[in-house]
Amino acid sequence: MQPFTPPPLPSDDKRWKIVNGTMRKNGFARSALIETLHTVQSSFGYLDNDAIRFVALSLRVPFSQAYGVVTFYHYFSLKPPGKHTVTICAGTACYIKGSDKLVAAAQERLGILQGQTTKDGNISLMTARCVGACSRAPVMLADGEVAGEVTGEQMLAQLERWTVE
Amino acid sequence: MNIEELEQIAESVRLENGRFDYELNVCMDLACVSQGSDRLRDALAKAAEASGKKVRVRRTGCMGPCSSGPLVRVDPEETLYHHVTSSQAEAIVSSLGSGPVPELQCDLNEHFDNQVRVVLENAGHIDPEKIDDYIAREGYKALLTALTEMTPLEVIQQITESGLRGRGGGGYPTGLKWATVAKASGDLKYVICNGDEGDPGAFMDRSVMEGDPHRVVEGMAIAAYAVGGNKGYIYVRAEYPVAVARLTTAIREARRRGLLGNNIGNTPFSFDVEIRLGAGAFVCGEETALIASIEGKRGAPKPRPPYPAVSGLWGKPTLINNVETYANIAPIIRNGGKWFSAMGSERSKGTKVFALTGKISHTGLVEVPMGIKLRQIIEVIGGGVPGGHTFKAVQTGGPSGGCIPAEMMDIGVSYDALMAAGSIMGSGGMIVMDDTSCMVNVARFFIEFCMTESCGKCIPCRAGTAQMHTLLTRICNGSGTMHDLDLLVELCATVKETSLCGLGQTAPNPVLSTLKYFKNEYMEHIVNKRCPAGVCNIRPPAPDSYQPACAKQASSSPASPFEVLA
Numbered sequence: 001m002q003p004f005t006p007p008p009l010p011s012d013d014k015r016w017k018i019v020n021g022t023m024r025k026n027g028f029a030r031s032a033l034i035e036t037l038h039t040v041q042s043s044f045g046y047l048d049n050d051a052i053r054f055v056a057l058s059l060r061v062p063f064s065q066a067y068g069v070v071t072f073y074h075y076f077s078l079k080p081p082g083k084h085t086v087t088i089c090a091g092t093a094c095y096i097k098g099s100d101k102l103v104a105a106a107q108e109r110l111g112i113l114q115g116q117t118t119k120d121g122n123i124s125l126m127t128a129r130c131v132g133a134c135s136r137a138p139v140m141l142a143d144g145e146v147a148g149e150v151t152g153e154q155m156l157a158q159l160e161r162w163t164v165e
Numbered sequence: 166m167n168i169e170e171l172e173q174i175a176e177s178v179r180l181e182n183g184r185f186d187y188e189l190n191v192c193m194d195l196a197c198v199s200q201g202s203d204r205l206r207d208a209l210a211k212a213a214e215a216s217g218k219k220v221r222v223r224r225t226g227c228m229g230p231c232s233s234g235p236l237v238r239v240d241p242e243e244t245l246y247h248h249v250t251s252s253q254a255e256a257i258v259s260s261l262g263s264g265p266v267p268e269l270q271c272d273l274n275e276h277f278d279n280q281v282r283v284v285l286e287n288a289g290h291i292d293p294e295k296i297d298d299y300i301a302r303e304g305y306k307a308l309l310t311a312l313t314e315m316t317p318l319e320v321i322q323q324i325t326e327s328g329l330r331g332r333g334g335g336g337y338p339t340g341l342k343w344a345t346v347a348k349a350s351g352d353l354k355y356v357i358c359n360g361d362e363g364d365p366g367a368f369m370d371r372s373v374m375e376g377d378p379h380r381v382v383e384g385m386a387i388a389a390y391a392v393g394g395n396k397g398y399i400y401v402r403a404e405y406p407v408a409v410a411r412l413t414t415a416i417r418e419a420r421r422r423g424l425l426g427n428n429i430g431n432t433p434f435s436f437d438v439e440i441r442l443g444a445g446a447f448v449c450g451e452e453t454a455l456i457a458s459i460e461g462k463r464g465a466p467k468p469r470p471p472y473p474a475v476s477g478l479w480g481k482p483t484l485i486n487n488v489e490t491y492a493n494i495a496p497i498i499r500n501g502g503k504w505f506s507a508m509g510s511e512r513s514k515g516t517k518v519f520a521l522t523g524k525i526s527h528t529g530l531v532e533v534p535m536g537i538k539l540r541q542i543i544e545v546i547g548g549g550v551p552g553g554h555t556f557k558a559v560q561t562g563g564p565s566g567g568c569i570p571a572e573m574m575d576i577g578v579s580y581d582a583l584m585a586a587g588s589i590m591g592s593g594g595m596i597v598m599d600d601t602s603c604m605v606n607v608a609r610f611f612i613e614f615c616m617t618e619s620c621g622k623c624i625p626c627r628a629g630t631a632q633m634h635t636l637l638t639r640i641c642n643g644s645g646t647m648h649d650l651d652l653l654v655e656l657c658a659t660v661k662e663t664s665l666c667g668l669g670q671t672a673p674n675p676v677l678s679t680l681k682y683f684k685n686e687y688m689e690h691i692v693n694k695r696c697p698a699g700v701c702n703i704r705p706p707a708p709d710s711y712q713p714a715c716a717k718q719a720s721s722s723p724a725s726p727f728e729v730l731a
Contacts, residue, residue, distance in 0.1 A: 033461035038403065038442050065462075072463040072620070073444030075403050091365030092563065092596050093522035095610050129445065129614075130365035131404055133195045134520055134594075135231030135528035146199040 004028070006058045010050055015043040019051075023058050030059050033069055037076060046077045074129065082117040082124035084162045086155070087141040091130030099138040103127060105152045109159055123162055166423040166430055168309050171300055178301035185221040187261045188240040189213070190289060194227035194372060195407065196529070201251065202235035208254035209237070216258045226376015228289035229280075230273055231529035238289060239265070247271035276527055279546050281508065283516045284492045285532045288376045293411050296418040299379040305422075307498035308383050309430045311390055315498075320391040321347060324494070326502030328514035333359055333450070333487030334562060334591040335667075336513070336580040342484065345474040346392040349482035356385050356394040356436075357478065357485045359455060360401040360408070363447035364563030365614065367594030369518040370488035372530055374401065374408035377492070378415035382438060384491030386425065387498060389436045392484050397438035400455055403445065412440055447564070447618035451666045452477075452485045454620065465622045466666035487592065489518060510536030513579035517590070523560075523597040526551045533578070540574040543597060554599035558682070562591025564611045564618075565671030567678025568604060587678040589671070603700035604683040605690055609637035611675035615668060626669030629660035633676065640687060643694045643703035650687060654680065 006028060009016040022039040026032030036059065040051045047070055056066035070076045088094075088102050103114055106125050110118055117124040133139045136148025142158050182188070191197075191206045206224055213220035228236045233247035237257065246257065246269040253269060260266045282288075291298035299305070311320050325340025346354060358381060362370040374381060385397045401409050416438050419425040427435045441459050448454045449464040456478050458464040477483025493515060497505045506514045513535040519542065522528050526548030533542060543549065543559060550556045558568040567588035569576070576582045580590045598607065616630040636653045639645040657673035657680075664670045680687060689697050696703060 029461075031459070031461040034444055034458065035442065035461075038444065061461075069461070069463055073446050075443075075445035092560065092594070092610070093366040095365075096523045096596060096598060096602055096607070128404065129363070129447070130367075131195075132362070132368035132371040133199060134366050134368050134522040134596075135196045135530075136199055137522060137528075139199075146195060148196065148199045 004060065007054065010054050016054075018043050019055070020058070023055070028059055030061050033059055033061055033066060034073070037066075037070060041076060046080045048078070079117065080121075083122050084143055085124040085126060085141075086143075086159065087126040087128050087131075088114075088155075089129075089131050089133070089137070089139040089141070090127040091134060091137070091139075093134035093137040094130075094139055097137040102138060102140065102150065102152060102155055106155060106159065109156055123159065166305075166309070168306065168313070171306060171309060174297055175301045175303075178297050182221070182301075184219065186219040187221070189220060189222045189257070190225045190228075190238045190240060191222065192226070192228045192234060192236040192289065193224040194231070194375065195368075196227070196231035197234035197236060200234045202249075204251045205235050205237070205249055205254060208251035209258065212254045212258040216261075218258065218261055220258060220261065223292050225290060226288040226293050227285075227372040227530055229285070229529045229531060230271075230276060230527050232527050233271055233273065233529075236271070245271040245273070247273075273527065276531075276546050276548065279537070279541060280532050281516050281534045282532050283496050283505075283508075284373060284380075284489055284518050285377075285530065286496070287380065288372065288530075291377065293376050293378055294414050294418075296379060296415070296422060296424075299377070303499060304379055304495075305383055305419075305424050307495040308386050308390075308424065311387050311498050312430045312432045312434055317347060317391045317393065320387060320498065323497060323502040324391070327493075327497045327505035328502075328509075328512075329490065329493055329497065329505065330513065330580060331487060332489035332493070332517070332592070334364075334565065334589055336590060339486065339490055342474065342486070343388065343392050345472075346394075346482050346484040349475050351482050353396070353481050354389075354392060354394040355478045355481055355483040356389045356392065356397040357455070357459070357483060358385055358397065358399040358488060358491055359450065359452070359485055360399055360405075360488050361443045361450045361455060362402060362405075362488070362592060363450045363618075364565075364592050364594050366522055366560075366563060366596045367520045367592050369520050369530060369593045371405050371408055373488050373492050373518075374405070375411050378408075378411045379419065380492045380495060381412070381488055382415055382419055382425065384486075384494035385438060386429070386436050387494050388484055388486065388491065390434055392482075394484060395436060397436060398441050398459055398478070399438060400441045400443060400449070400459060402443045409440060409442065416440070446620070447614070448620045448666070448668050451668060454666065455485065456483065463620070465620045466668075468665060489593070508534050510577055510579045510582075512581055513590075517578065517593060519593045519595045521547050521595050521597070523595075524550050524552075524554065524556075524599040524602070525597040535579050536577040538575055538577055539569065542578065542595070543574065547597065550597065550599045554601060556597065557600055557602060558598050558604065560588075560596040560598065560607065560675075561594065562589035562671075562674070563594050564614045565589055565667065565674055566591045566594075567674045568598070568607065568682065569678075570682040573682075587681055588674065601698055601700070603641075603696050603698040604679040604686050605637065605641055606696075606698075606700050608676045608679045609634065609641050612637055612672065615672040619668065619672075623663075623665035623669065625660045625663040626665065626672065629656055629664070629669070630672055632656055633660070633673070637676070640690050641696075641701045643690065643701070645691045647691060650691060 454464040454466040473483040
């Protein structure tokens with residue numbers, strides 16, 4: 001049997017080396033699929049078809065299976081994120097404290113739906129299932145920074161700051 | 166590494182601590198950090214250095230009452246300060262030795278006095294990234310004692326005697342589970358820690374993993390010794406990056422100290438742990454789905470039997486327990502099963518950590534003995550409902566649980582009592598609702614959650630939750646009929662009885678429990694077309710509160726069959 005040789009890196013972008021490193025660390029085992037996809041997403045911000053295909057080939061997993069995994073898990077994104085991301089927690093505690101109104105206000109202000117990015121690529125509006133800061137509900141993440149007991153005005157002010165930039 | 170060496174490390178930590186007159190413990194849990202406790206710690210360190218006093222500033226895990234954050238505890242006096250800002254750092258440091266700062270002092274005696282801390286005993290006392298801090302508080306002593314003085318069977322006996330039941334929500338007796346895996350044949354066995362805390366509104370496991378990661382690792386190692394496991398995996402949500410980082414450090418440090426790896430404590434026992442990241446799928450909290458996810462596949466559950474105890478990860482016998490279950494193991498081995506079983510109620514032993522959130526004064530983490538009255542948790546420990554509102558219900562068990570109404574506040578918190586009340590213990594989320602919460606809307610929220618989180622493998626769950634959501638949406642926006650309600654009840658029974666895994670089997674619980682206790686609210690929506698709590702947007706137009714008018718036009722979602730019929 002021919003020894004397996006992984007495919008060449010898609011480009012000389014250094015980030016592919018990081019991705020390859022994750023796979024090598026796991027001995028190119030098929031079970032490393034989710035780990036590797038995490039590395040791709042943290043390096044590139046999202047997963048595109050080329051990246052999924054490269055990972056699938058390297059780990060000897062059918063492309064369909066890799067794509068199935070990507071679409072199954074909410075954490076993986078197939079679209080590039082905006083320059084800024086506002087994530088509103090939609091967990092139970094946040095919902096009870098009115099996070100749905102925050103989402104509605106943000107959608108109104110940005111003219112997009114949750115999960116979308118403004119046309120100029122500036123702001124992405126996301127919702128999270130629960131970030132675990134329930135004691136400070138409702139919670140918003142502005143570019144990853146957690147803010148608790150957020151009011152509609154605070155959130156809109158944050159969006160305004162990003163828009164003006 | 167042996168017990169004497171552990172003692173030496175503990176002694177050197179005590180000597181090191183003895184060099185300081187005061188300790189300032191700063192809570193660095195997510196909730197406190199979101200209120201600026203990281204800046205506060207830096208300010209305290211700066212002020213301490215400038216003052217010339219012998220002060221140690223330490224970051225710790227969650228101290229509990231998040232709503233009072235950022236929290237600082239001054240030791241050895243054990244004075245707790247709340248709502249501390251960086252500008253008050255100097256005042257705190259200069260007050261050391263001359264009495265506390267009165268305006269910052271936190272009066273939460275009632276909150277703390279009714280709690281018993283076993284799982285959270287180290288939270289607020291150790292730096293989670295320092296293994297020596299953990300060792301100084303008797304850490305890893307249980308592991309080495311088990312390895313050198315107990316047989317695997319004796320370990321299982323202690324766990325069985327303790328009466329510990331799975332803290333993930335199901336409440337399966339832990340000793341029995343361990344014994345089953347121990348009896349399973351095979352050279353290779355896996356030990357998995359379920360840290361996929363998917364229940365929205367609960368964060369106990371995050372706090373334990375972030376605040377006291379070694380406790381989880383030690384619990385897993387003891388479990389591995391008892392069942393004959395060789396390899397461990399901790400499955401953590403990717404949404405908890407800090408927990409992942411802390412656990413990574415903990416595993417590295419434990420390996421460095423020879424407490425993980427080959428020949429632990431100079432015995433033939435070898436065990437190592439790896440972290441696996443979840444990727445945002447609630448169904449992965451189900452054990453067979455979690456196993457599929459560790460194998461790198463979609464997290465779809467499998468029919469049981471075979472149970473993971475017989476054929477789990479890669480077909481090998483596998484032990485899966487929740488984070489909090491593992492966190493209970495070390496104290497049980499240290500103090501004996503009898504000590505543990507002395508706490509709690511008749512069939513639910515020990516303590517339980519709850520994440521108290523929602524419309525309550527003191528939100529945060531609490532640990533209470535099993536059997537404590539719900540009323541005591543809500544009114545005394547939680548400080549009741551703020552803002553002059555009246556308490557309506559408490560939701561336990563997340564999307565698999567139910568709502569317990571105000572008139573049932575005198576039931577004791579135990580697996581069986583909560584089950585009898587139509588809810589479940591769950592992982593420990595406790596969301597308090599007042600008169601401004603609409604129970605129909607809450608039921609719809611949970612069904613929407615289950616609908617989007619259904620993996621799609623079995624039809625009752627995939628299609629049933631979607632239809633239940635449609636019906637509940639119609640009731641919420643005022644277009645529901647009595648026929649819809651009958652259909653909803655029928656669907657609940659079907660989904661409950663015919664779904665493949667726990668997600669579908671328990672998905673109707675929030676609907677059933679609200680129907681049982683708050684049927685009048687459903688009737689108000691259907692008959693009088695009004696929402697008593699004023700939450701629901703009764704039509705027209707208001708189809709879905711998540712979609713504004715501009716978005717509604719853009720979206721091209723197909724009309725559901727029910728809307729066509731209407």
